Structures are given as C-alpha cells and as structure tokens.
Amino acid sequence: MKYFSLLILLSATLWLQSCDEKPSAPAAFFPWTVDTTSLDLVRYVDPMIGTAGHGHTFPGATAPFGMVQLSPDTRVDGSWDGCSGYHYDDSFIYGFSHTHLSGTGCSDYGDIMLMPGEGEIRYTPGSDSTKGYRTGFTHHNENAEAGFYSVKLDNGISCEMTASPRVGVHRYIFTGENKPWIVLDMAHRDEVLECEIEIVNDHTIRGKRFSKAWATNQQLWFYAEFSKPFTHTFWSNGKVLTGDSSSAKDIKAVFEFDNINQVEVKVALSPVSCENAKLNMDVETGGMFFADVKDKVQRNWNAELSRIEIEVDSTNKKTIFYTALYHCFIAPNVYCDVNGDYQGMDHKVYRDTVHQRYTVFSLWDTYRALHPLFTIVQQKRTGDFINTFLQQYKESGRLPVWELSSNETDCMIGYHSVSVITDAWMKGITGFDTAFAYEAMKASAMENRSGLEPYRKCGFIPAEGESESVSKTLEYAYDDWCIAQCAQRMNDTAGANYFTRRSNNWKNLFNPETGFLQARMNNSFVTPFAPAEVNFHYTEANAWQYSLAVQHDPLGLLRLHGDPEKFEAHLDSLFSASSQTSGREQADITGLIGQYAQGNEPSHHMAYLYTVLNEDWKTQELVHKICNTLYTDKPDGLCGNEDCGQMSAWYVLSSAGFYPITPGSPEFTIGSPQFASVQFHLENGKTFTLRARHAALDNPYTFILNKNPIGSHTLPYSEILSGQTIDVKKQSERQSVINNSTFAWIHDETVVTPWITGVTSRTFTDKLTVGMKTIDATNDIYYRVNNQAWTKFVRPITISENSTIDMYAFGNGARSDTATAQFFKAPAWKSIAIRYAYAPQYAAGGDRALIDGMTGTTNFRTGLWQGFEGVDMEVTIDLGKEMNVDSVYIGFLDDENAWIFLPSMIRIVVENDTLREMARVIRPDYVAPGGKAPGPHVARIGMTGGTGRYVRVLATAQKVCPQGHPGEGKPAWIFADEITIKTK
Numbered sequence: 001m002k003y004f005s006l007l008i009l010l011s012a013t014l015w016l017q018s019c020d021e022k023p024s025a026p027a028a029f030f031p032w033t034v035d036t037t038s039l040d041l042v043r044y045v046d047p048m049i050g051t052a053g054h055g056h057t058f059p060g061a062t063a064p065f066g067m068v069q070l071s072p073d074t075r076v077d078g079s080w081d082g083c084s085g086y087h088y089d090d091s092f093i094y095g096f097s098h099t100h101l102s103g104t105g106c107s108d109y110g111d112i113m114l115m116p117g118e119g120e121i122r123y124t125p126g127s128d129s130t131k132g133y134r135t136g137f138t139h140h141n142e143n144a145e146a147g148f149y150s151v152k153l154d155n156g157i158s159c160e161m162t163a164s165p166r167v168g169v170h171r172y173i174f175t176g177e178n179k180p181w182i183v184l185d186m187a188h189r190d191e192v193l194e195c196e197i198e199i200v201n202d203h204t205i206r207g208k209r210f211s212k213a214w215a216t217n218q219q220l221w222f223y224a225e226f227s228k229p230f231t232h233t234f235w236s237n238g239k240v241l242t243g244d245s246s247s248a249k250d251i252k253a254v255f256e257f258d259n260i261n262q263v264e265v266k267v268a269l270s271p272v273s274c275e276n277a278k279l280n281m282d283v284e285t286g287g288m289f290f291a292d293v294k295d296k297v298q299r300n301w302n303a304e305l306s307r308i309e310i311e312v313d314s315t316n317k318k319t320i321f322y323t324a325l326y327h328c329f330i331a332p333n334v335y336c337d338v339n340g341d342y343q344g345m346d347h348k349v350y351r352d353t354v355h356q357r358y359t360v361f362s363l364w365d366t367y368r369a370l371h372p373l374f375t376i377v378q379q380k381r382t383g384d385f386i387n388t389f390l391q392q393y394k395e396s397g398r399l400p401v402w403e404l405s406s407n408e409t410d411c412m413i414g415y416h417s418v419s420v421i422t423d424a425w426m427k428g429i430t431g432f433d434t435a436f437a438y439e440a441m442k443a444s445a446m447e448n449r450s451g452l453e454p455y456r457k458c459g460f461i462p463a464e465g466e467s468e469s470v471s472k473t474l475e476y477a478y479d480d481w482c483i484a485q486c487a488q489r490m491n492d493t494a495g496a497n498y499f500t501r502r503s504n505n506w507k508n509l510f511n512p513e514t515g516f517l518q519a520r521m522n523n524s525f526v527t528p529f530a531p532a533e534v535n536f537h538y539t540e541a542n543a544w545q546y547s548l549a550v551q552h553d554p555l556g557l558l559r560l561h562g563d564p565e566k567f568e569a570h571l572d573s574l575f576s577a578s579s580q581t582s583g584r585e586q587a588d589i590t591g592l593i594g595q596y597a598q599g600n601e602p603s604h605h606m607a608y609l610y611t612v613l614n615e616d617w618k619t620q621e622l623v624h625k626i627c628n629t630l631y632t633d634k635p636d637g638l639c640g641n642e643d644c645g646q647m648s649a650w651y652v653l654s655s656a657g658f659y660p661i662t663p664g665s666p667e668f669t670i671g672s673p674q675f676a677s678v679q680f681h682l683e684n685g686k687t688f689t690l691r692a693r694h695a696a697l698d699n700p701y702t703f704i705l706n707k708n709p710i711g712s713h714t715l716p717y718s719e720i721l722s723g724q725t726i727d728v729k730k731q732s733e734r735q736s737v738i739n740n741s742t743f744a745w746i747h748d749e750t751v752v753t754p755w756i757t758g759v760t761s762r763t764f765t766d767k768l769t770v771g772m773k774t775i776d777a778t779n780d781i782y783y784r785v786n787n788q789a790w791t792k793f794v795r796p797i798t799i800s801e802n803s804t805i806d807m808y809a810f811g812n813g814a815r816s817d818t819a820t821a822q823f824f825k826a827p828a829w830k831s832i833a834i835r836y837a838y839a840p841q842y843a844a845g846g847d848r849a850l851i852d853g854m855t856g857t858t859n860f861r862t863g864l865w866q867g868f869e870g871v872d873m874e875v876t877i878d879l880g881k882e883m884n885v886d887s888v889y890i891g892f893l894d895d896e897n898a899w900i901f902l903p904s905m906i907r908i909v910v911e912n913d914t915l916r917e918m919a920r921v922i923r924p925d926y927v928a929p930g931g932k933a934p935g936p937h938v939a940r941i942g943m944t945g946g947t948g949r950y951v952r953v954l955a956t957a958q959k960v961c962p963q964g965h966p967g968e969g970k971p972a973w974i975f976a977d978e979i980t981i982k983t984k
Contacts, residue, residue: 028283028338029353038306044322047144052088053636058100059144061161064304064329069100070161070168078107088635094134102330103642108214110189119178123235147297162294166280170265171290184253192249199244202229206274215407223277227264230255271343283338307377311677319633324648331644335359345396355387361403364412365643367419372660383431393440414475415444422482422664459817460508463519467861471539477506481552482664504750516547523821524756533583535841536861540588544595554612583841591639599640605661608669611713623672667714686723751816754781763826763852771796779811824853830880842867856977858936870971873955882949884984889942893975900973903955910946
C-alpha cells in the first residue's frame, strides 16, 4: 500500500509540474460543492435509457447541469437519430467528445473529440470501405452510470470517462501490444469556422473551436492536461505537419506515448478563453485523479437525485423514475466559468459573480413540465435561469426562444421564456427584477417575427403568410395569458386587459362545423380538412394534437364545443381514434394512443383535461396507462425525443401524482400516483409528502389533506411549499371529486373574427358568391369591398372583379379584429389536366392552383406551392380555343435543404387541336451563370411565341435526393406555382 501511495504522489507531482507557471487563480465564485448526506440513488440511474428508438439521449458522463457532457460518438453526421452523437443500434465508436445535447431533434455539439489507438496512426475516422480511427464495440463491454461511462473497444483498449461541471476526465488503458496514441479531431461533426491547437508543453495543450451547425457561431475554448508526456504531430489536408501550433480548420493532432499502460487526460472547457478553461480545471479538479472525480460527481448526483425520494417495491420502477429525474437534471447547462465570466449573446465577455449563467433552453418543450418541476426542486437554479433570460434580453434585445451557446436558433415557436418567468413569479420565486422582466415580456409579444404582426392585426395568423399558423396562434395566445398574469401583479390594468384579450385569439381558429382548431387561408377554413393529416399548418403535429392545446382556457374550449357531453366525446375520440396519420411524414409523432402522442409535447397535458369535466377517474386511468406502457427501463424506454428533460419531467410529476396543465398558474392538476410514497425535500428545509400506500394503482383516488378530501381537481403550490402531507385513498366507485374547479373561464369582451363561407377557391372566372359567418350568431358582421363603405352583412354577396374584402364582428359593445380575404378573377381557361398527382398536403388550393393568379414566396410551407414528390410534373391547360400565345412562364422553387429541387429539364409546348406541336422551349440551364443563388429562391422560366389551343408544361424531376445530400436516396420534390399565359 505504501508503494502504491508513493506512485500516486509521484504522478501527482509530475502532473502539477506540467502546468503553466502562472499567478494564483482568483477566487472561484461557483465552486463545485457536494452535499454528503444524500441517499445512494445513482445505482438506480441507467443512462442507456433513451439511447435507442427516438429518445436521442447520450450515455456518457456529465455532472448535474454541467457544461461538459463527455460521451461516445457513434455517428459523425447530423441525422435524425444521431442528434446526440450516439445511437444504441450502432456498432462503431468514432471517439469521445465533450459536448452533447440530450434528446433534441436537431444536431449540434460533439466538440473536442479524442480517440485512442495503438500501432499505425489513423488521422481520419474511416468508413465501411476505408480504415480509420473508428473502432467497433459491443454493448456487452459497455457500462453507463450517472457521472461515469466505460467501454472496452474491440481492439482491446479500455476507455473510461467521468466529469466535473466544466472538466471531462478520460482514462485509457492500452493493451501494450503496440505503441499507444490519442487523436484529437477538431473537424469532427460540425462545420469549423475557426480552430486552433497550441502545444504548451509535453503534457499540456490548449486551443479553441468555433463551429457552425444548429448554433451558427458556437465558440468554445479548451485546456487539456495529459498525465504522461507525449510527442505530437499535426495533420491537415492529407499532410503531416510539424510545429507547436496549427489553426487549420480540418486539423487533427496525434499524441504518442512511450512505455505506458494507461493515461489520464483532463479537458476543461470555457465559453471565454483558454486561461479560464485552465482556471476551471484548477478549481474543480486540481490535484484530483480519475477515481476522485468519479467519486465526487456521483456524490453530486446523489445529492441532486435525493431531492425526491420514492417508496416502491419495484426496482424497475425506481430505475425508470430516477433515470427520468437524472435526465431532468442534465440541462440547461452551466455556461459560465468558475470566476463568473461568460459569453453574451453579442459574443462579448461579461462577469456575474452572483448568478450562474446557463445555456440550452429548449423552451417550447420544457416550459410544460420541466420548469414547473424546477419550481419545486430547483428554486435557486430557477432564479438563475430567469436572470440568464434577462441578461440575454439586455445583450440581444430578445428573450430566448431556443438558445444554444449564446446563439438564438429561432427553432420552434412561441416566446415561452415568458411562461417560465410567469410560473416562477406566480409561485413567489423572485430574485430577479420583476419590473424589467415584465418589460422584456411585453417586448417579446410586440416583435414582428414569425407571424406576430398579422397575429396582432387579425387576431390569428393567416395560413397564406406564415407556416404552422395554427400552432403559432395557440402558443402565442397562451404566452399572452402569461403576460396578463404578470400585468395584474404589476397593477397594469391596461396591460392586463390587452393581453387577456390577445389570449383569446385561439378562438378565431375554432371551426364549429368540425370541433377542431383549423388553419384559415384567405380567411376561410382550409378545405379539404382531415384531422389526422400532418401538414405545415401545425408544428410537429396534426389537428387532433393541437385542437386541445389551449392550456390556459380549457373551460373556454369546453364552452365552444357547446356542452360538456360534446367536449367529452371529442376528448374520448382523441384517445380512441385510429393511430394512422396522413400527409407528410413526421418523425416526432410517436407514442400514440389513438391520436394522442405522448412522444411529442403538444399532447402532454391532454390526459388531465378530463378533470375539467369532473371525470377524474378517466385522467387517472390514462395517466396510469401512459406511465406503465410508454416508459420502460430499456434503451428504447422513451417513446419520443427526451427534449432536454421534458419527456422525463412528464413522468416524474405524473408518477408522483400531479401535473401542471397551465404553467403560470400556482397549482397542479391531480392525477395518478404510482408509488406508495413520494417525498419532495425542498430548499426551504421542509418536506412535501404524497402517500398512496392503501390505494390500488389501477383504481380511482380521492386526495385527503388534514383528514378532508381536497375540494377541487388541483393541488396548490403553496401546499407543496409548506410541506404538507397528502394521503391518497381509493374510491369505492368511479366518481369525481367535489366540483370546486379552479379552472377559470377567461372573461372579457372578445368577439371572434368572422370568416368567409361557401368559397373553396381564391379565384373565379365569372362571378363568385361569398358568405360570412362568426361563432356567435347574435353578433353582427360588417364588411367592405375594395375599401368602400362598411356595410352590415345580411346575405351572401356577389363579386365579379378582383376584390379585397375586409370584415369584423360586433357584439355586446365590442368589436373583433379585422380579417381580410382576396379574390382574383382568373383567365377563363377551360380546364387544366394534371397527369401525375400532386401531394395532398401541398395541394395549394386544388387543380387550378397553378393558374389561380397567385404566386408563392420562397417559403414553401405557406400553402401557395403545389408539390410533387418523386415524380415528374406534366400539366396541360386547355385555353378553350386556338389562340396566339405571346408568352408562357412558370415558377419553380429551389430549396434543397427542404429536399425541393429544380427540375433537371423543362419543356413548354403550345399545341393545336390535333396536338401537333407549334412551339416549344427546352431549358436545362435556367440557373443563372455563376451558380445557384444562396438559400431558397424561385426560378421563373418561359417561352415567347406560339399558336394553339393547349399549353403543356413538362418538368423532369430529380426524383431522389442526390449522393451527399442528407436525404440521399429518398424522394425529392418539385414545387411549382403559377403558370402565367399571355395571349395576343
């Protein structure tokens, strides 16, 4: 033992001597501290859960909310199931990188990747046909724990990983058969913008990597120390380079070692500088070896997991629960150094010594359950999250939507940082400037991006101008309700009234004919309508999944359905409908029970809506079913993307017995507890307990507080915070709790905007009869045509020329917003024949869409383009008689990122009655000289001259995505719009 201790002391001395001689580090404001009194819960965490199927999790080592996620990469591309860098189905490891995203649907990170090898040096990853540094592995030789990962590669090298919040620690044990080496591949995965590696000495390197992927300018610095001396070489562009530094974008560095069996490597990260990365290393892991860091991070995990203590006999259930809680505590990630330095949204360096800065805010997902969970078990961090939001607003002028490494990705919809702020504020979590937060929230609502301008003007987002119009309208309305709650706290009556009215905008999309929330295009409900169709009117969903997405006003939704029986029938149908979808493929729609999709966030509150109807037993049955069938302890144990903790937060709260239908309201909805007891150990020193020892888990419950049944469907946050004990008791029969529901009908003078009826097209050839309607038949409708005088609508009107119709409703002394429809008198061509079928979700209004007088923009999702998937396009227009055709033009969209390609050849032919060709144009060269325009663009081509009755357009399609494209081998699209024919 003395000999072993001597070796450790000698190794520590060598390691410390290898560091730069620099002045002592300043005080650390955010040291890595651990509560040593926690339970041993790490044994129940299995990071492999979610790595198969579409969970998109990673199995590697990370500290709670840590900057470092040190994990194996089994994929080098950004494919759907490779978003985290790892997928359970793979059999090769390319290396171990230090940053990973947990469960996202977009790919990024994978920074600073190391991979060990022996013998002949490999500088490139390799492939099925070429040798490289990638190496095979099997799950039999793999182990993953909270804060620890290990694998024995097929070449015999053992690899172990652990981490502190800002430092990743590797240990490689070599076979001894050949000379060992480690490659650092700075070009791994994402596009490199800037890169640098500098050799400090024979134990130490440092550098930076700026890259572009989902985050368009991710900036990262690192500092790395090896426990053994190395010699090095650089490699770039197929050549071995010498020297002690390199800044080539494709740089790889190889470090070779003599006479060693194993080596430990510490890699510290910083969003600011190499010097700060070294400081992070010194403070968090200075003088520590691999085993020390592993022990400390697992004690750290035990401390965090001990915030919730469950009692249940099943080890499997404990594994599912504590792995879910583990996933909840991975992100957001700390994004400041130990001295408080961080990189702002403007990429400038700031220092905050009071609040930790965080990144990775997947707010469209996490506002629903993860952040409400944090208000119970992570109150201090919740304050830091909100202060991060407010600093980001100061730096960029915007609250975050989906922020990643000080980049706003603008992914997903809504402005849900206001939900997180409101939820905390209404629950009494402060520590942030509420007045400034209120100003920032209002500013988010008054932006002009993503359909907000027409949303404010019309009371909804017209589908012809913005994709995902239904979902955006609903999410904005909910966020506006959140702002209204804060306005009331600020005693801003005008603001509260304004945002309350906006929170009712969802009603403008309710179609009483169908009972669904539907898109309005040209101020008419889009037809044909199929609720199971997946199209670009909804975000990662269809009408089934968004027509109940009114979290802030479920009673209002019930009332629009007419009566409780109709609403219950609609809700029942959600869970009993066929699980088949139509339209475009949407990989996010998973975990289906009928059309309810547990695998994606818009559905997450819907099982709890039965409480609005006093049918609590239905909620309890469904929640029990979801908990026990769609969450397992297997690698595919998540039925959809983990999404930075949201999928797991649903399980943590629901299995505990409650869930927030409406974040921003200081209460939770009672559900179906899955354990004999759950204890929440709170930051105020109190413990909230929910006991269900005597309740059969498959039966309805009554919740008892102080020997009295809880007289509503909700559990107030105040009862949790005060450390109450709730007993759950089995009911003798299916009956509902006392109906003292706290769900509030939103009272205001909102009048629903009227819509056009009786019209299926925006174009007509002679005359068009237009009807108008609104939800409340007692309201009056007023309209005007082409800016003429406003007239009260009495009966359908007839138009015979190009017309713009404005309309609003008036009732109970209030006026609705004004909506507009435009109709065009199209050329009276007799007919159009389409040989190959267009895709139903890209019908653009039907067969005459290509000659309706309206042209699409570069946004193919707005519904004005007609799309053809994997087939050529051939259309023939019958002019009705032989004519002298002056010109023919047609537009095609080019957006290869959306798998939309220009045709490889276009033929425009004018023919007479006997189909004898009179004139033609063949254009394979319609892209302007100098190459393709960047980003989506429209190519319009045409011909002049020709006489005949028929105009035929033939477009030869790409048919499949070409080699090297992310969709390689899959069907490609042609998108066409507006054939313009001029005759003499």
